[in-house]
Amino acid sequence: MAANLLEQAPPEFARVLAGLPVPPANGGQPNQDENYRLYAMANFIYAAVDQRSSEWTDYTSASSPYLPVTPSSQSLAGDNAHLPSFVVTREGSILDERIAEAIQSVLWRVPDVRARPSDSLPEMGIWSCPQCDLPIDPADLTVDQRVLIAYHMGVGEDCGVVEHADGRVQLDPKNPWQYLRSVDCLGWDHYAMHLRTECLILWYPSPVSAYRSAPGVWWDEDRLSRRQVYKAVRLENEALERTERHQLRMWKAKKMINLAKGGVHAARFHLTRWRRGAVVAREALVKQMFAAGRNVVDTGLALVALMDKERVDAERLRWQAQREQHNDIRREWEARKTDWSRMYLGV
Ligand SMILES: [Zn+2]
Numbered sequence: 573m574a575a576n577l578l579e580q581a582p583p584e585f586a587r588v589l590a591g592l593p594v595p596p597a598n599g600g601q602p603n604q605d606e607n608y609r610l611y612a613m614a615n616f617i618y619a620a621v622d623q624r625s626s627e628w629t630d631y632t633s634a635s636s637p638y639l640p641v642t643p644s645s646q647s648l649a650g651d652n653a654h655l656p657s658f659v660v661t662r663e664g665s666i667l668d669e670r671i672a673e674a675i676q677s678v679l680w681r682v683p684d685v686r687a688r689p690s691d692s693l694p695e696m697g698i699w700s701c702p703q704c705d706l707p708i709d710p711a712d713l714t715v716d717q718r719v720l721i722a723y724h725m726g727v728g729e730d731c732g733v734v735e736h737a738d739g740r741v742q743l744d745p746k747n748p749w750q751y752l753r754s755v756d757c758l759g760w761d762h763y764a765m766h767l768r769t770e771c772l773i774l775w776y777p778s779p780v781s782a783y784r785s786a787p788g789v790w791w792d793e794d795r796l797s798r799r800q801v802y803k804a805v806r807l808e809n810e811a812l813e814r815t816e817r818h819q820l821r822m823w824k825a826k827k828m829i830n831l832a833k834g835g836v837h838a839a840r841f842h843l844t845r846w847r848r849g850a851v852v853a854r855e856a857l858v859k860q861m862f863a864a865g866r867n868v869v870d871t872g873l874a875l876v877a878l879m880d881k882e883r884v885d886a887e888r889l890r891w892q893a894q895r896e897q898h899n900d901i902r903r904e905w906e907a908r909k910t911d912w913s914r915m916y917l918g919v
Pocket residue numbers: 701702703704705706762766
């Protein structure tokens with residue numbers, strides 16, 4: 573408590589706090605009941621302006637005016653929502669090694685099936701599969717190739733092909749970007765045919781518009797399950813998916829728990845700050861009343877009224893509600909985490 577508060581206090585304030593009886597103002601013997609009331613009030617005032625926040629319950633003892641952790645920095649959305657490394661980089665996993673091996677076993681002459689086939693197209697020339705030498709002539713499409721382009725591009729004005737009077741059909745060279753994407757489509761579709769024999773699916777982006785994603789290769793699980801020789805791969809794949817699902821859940825739970833902890837921390841921080849402000853206001857009131865010559869009991873009663881108002885202060889209630897809400901979130905996700913761990917371990 574500030575020293576100047578004691579200086580401004582009436583003399584009986586320090587006296588009752590020290591446990592000494594105070595004689596009535598009009599003389600005579602100290603009154604037991606009155607002294608007790610005085611003693612209680614003086615102690616109440618003393619406690620109400622106590623600044624040692626570390627002794628407050630459920631408030632942080634942090635003296636920094638800055639909030640160390642804000643909930644937004646831990647949000648699941650936005651720039652800070654980093655995906656776990658095992659989701660972003662699946663390289664090096666057993667599954668990808670197996671896929672790479674399987675691709676190698678059928679397309680060992682193709683350096684990278686994900687690379688655009690049009691990159692290796694000689695100018696206005698004929699593309700050929702590095703693996704089997706099958707030629708694809710953009711100036712003379714086969715029926716299957718026409719069907720494939722029509723499947724992606726549809727029919728009509730922008731169908732991506734031009735038909736000549738002699739019946740020859742070629743990729744429309746009017747839009748060079750479109751033209752090259754159609755070559756990619758034909759090349760990737762051909763690679764996909766090779767990969768199907770190894771139960772692999774090659775997905776490639778549509779030639780309709782600029783690519784937004786690179787091609788991907790994964791197991792054709794239906795085919796795998798029909799072929800006994802692939803049983804080991806299938807089981808491995810399933811186990812990996814299960815592990816990944818578990819890790820993703822654990823990651824999400826950890827994220828949510830951290831988010832909740834951050835929220836509780838933030839609420840406590842604001843409650844602490846709010847309480848510091850409240851204590852300053854209490855002290856000002858006490859000083860003011862003592863300076864005006866008011867006695868301990870009157871000052872104590874004014875303080876009680878002020879603290880009653882504090883209890884229903886909107887800001888305080890809001891932070892208390894946030895604290896409870898985040899505590900609930902934390903409890904909920906901790907329970908889920910426990911359940912998921914149990915499921916994963918099969919206990
Ligand atoms: Zn080929």
